[in-house]
Amino acid sequence: MNIACFSTKSYDRQSFDRILPEFGHSFSYFEAKLDIHTVSLAEGHEAICTFVNDHIDAAIVKKLKQLGIKLIALRCAGYNQVDLDAAETNKLKIVRVPAYSPEAVAEHAIALILTLARKTHKAYNRVRENNFSLEGLTGVNIHGKTIGVIGTGAIGRAFCRIAKGFGCKVIAYDIYENEEMKQLGVTYLPLNEVLSSSHIISLHCPLTPETHHLINATTIKHMQDGVALINTSRGALIETKAAIKALKNKKIGYFGIDVYEQEENIFFKNLSEEIMQDEQIARLMTFPNVLVTGHQAFLTKEALAQISQTTLTNITAFENGEELVNEVKAS
Template identity: 65%
Template sequence: MKVAFFNTKPYEQKSFEAQLDGSGHDFTFFEAKLDLDTAPLAKGFDAICSFVNDHLDQAILEKLNGFGINKVVLRCAGFNQIDLEAAKVLDFTICRVPAYSPEAVAEHSFALLLTLSRKTHKAFNRVRDNNFSLVGLTGFNIHQKTIGVIGTGAIGKAFIRIAMGFGCRILAYDLYPDQKMKDLGVSYLPLEDVLNQSDILSLHCPLTEDSFHMINKKALQKMKAGVTIINTSRGALINTKDAISGLKKGKIGFLGIDVYEQEENLFFQNLSEEILQDEQIARLMTFPNVLITGHQAFLTHEALSEIARVTLLNLDQIEAGMELDNQVKLG
């Protein structure tokens, strides 16, 4: 298949090129994001490969369809960026990479937590300035803390296993409780109870109509004062305005996020020479107890290799007319 690869980053191109020889697929890598202006680049291709911040709304899907393209391979797990109803009407086939490396994301979640709890990012900067004072660097133990995990899919499970190694009490909320997690000692509770009892809250659920802004003013009122919140899932799980209010009032003691609800025009770009226009993230960055990374939780060699492998497998199955292992259900 001839595949138009949009929103290309050097690390992605390298991982895909390492596996393309002998695959039978011909990739053309475009740096541009997929939008109405760049969609014509896909003319003459059999399929497109897109990322989580390429919006496949009705207008873009119709334009691609006009070029004779109705096959999309996503190199990500999430698919809330797609108009599924429009895709169904236009007879699109869409596949994703559902679990490229749960451990990569779970480990990054804990990296955020450990950095916030022991202030190693601040210590690093001090020592580079020959400042070896410990004043202001007092942290807190993770051992014996109660950690609430929202969503116990593959990433949530990987996070729980790490947390158990720290000697934590684990509470969880999921629409479909996992018996193996229960056997390990995880207590599944209603969401309100998880919010109320947790010292640390880690989000690992998909973004749906029900989970949109699930961490809001009302939810924060149910949490312990000084709660630590970690989000490596989807930015819009958190109402940023309410989180800022919670930080100002001390309700949120620490916030670590790898995702942000308005990240589309920020993340994956070098904006160091520009004036930051997003006032909410600029405000977040003024808090000393907030740590932000730019959607890098997935970024390990192992995860990139798996993303390339599964994406090529999806293309193989589409081309062969086989049953698709990773097809996104439309409509």
């Protein structure tokens, strides 16, 4: 099949080109994000391949149908950026990569926690200027702390295993309790109890209408003073204004995010020569106890290999009329 691949970076090309000969598909790589202005690039192709910040709304779905597109292959796990009802109406199939490397994202969440807890990002910058003073670098132990995990899907479970290895007490909230996690020693509690009992809270749930702004002014009030809040899942799980206020009054002691609710016009771009127009993320980056990474939690060689393998397998299954085990449908 001929596939138009949007939001392409060099690492995408490398991972796909490495195994494309095994599948026989043809990829056209476009750096542009998929939107109403770039959708015409899909002309002459049978399928498109998109990433998390390619918003596929009803207008784009309709245009894709007109261009002869039959399949939308998401090279990510999340699909909240797709109008599923519009896709179903226009008879466009959607497939995704439900799990590529849960450990990649879980390990990045741990990296955010350790960096903030031990202030290694500050130490790195100091030492590069020949400043070896330890003043202001006092950290906190992770061992013995209570970590609250919101969402125990594949990534949340991987995170729990690592946290247990650090000697932490792990409590969790999920509408579906996992028996494997219970055997590991994870205790499931109601959301408010997890929020109030945790020294560290890590978010690992999908973005749905029910979880949008799950962390807001009201839920933050349930948290301990000085809590560490980590998000490597979806940006809109956190109401940014509420988080900023909580940072200012020291309710949140540490804040580590790899995702941001308004990230689509910021992340995956080099804006070093531009003035930041987004006032909220600009404000976040002024706090000494905030660490922001640009949606890189997934970015490991192992994860990229799995993403390309699963995406191409999904496309081949569609081409051959086989069962689409990773199909996403409107509810």
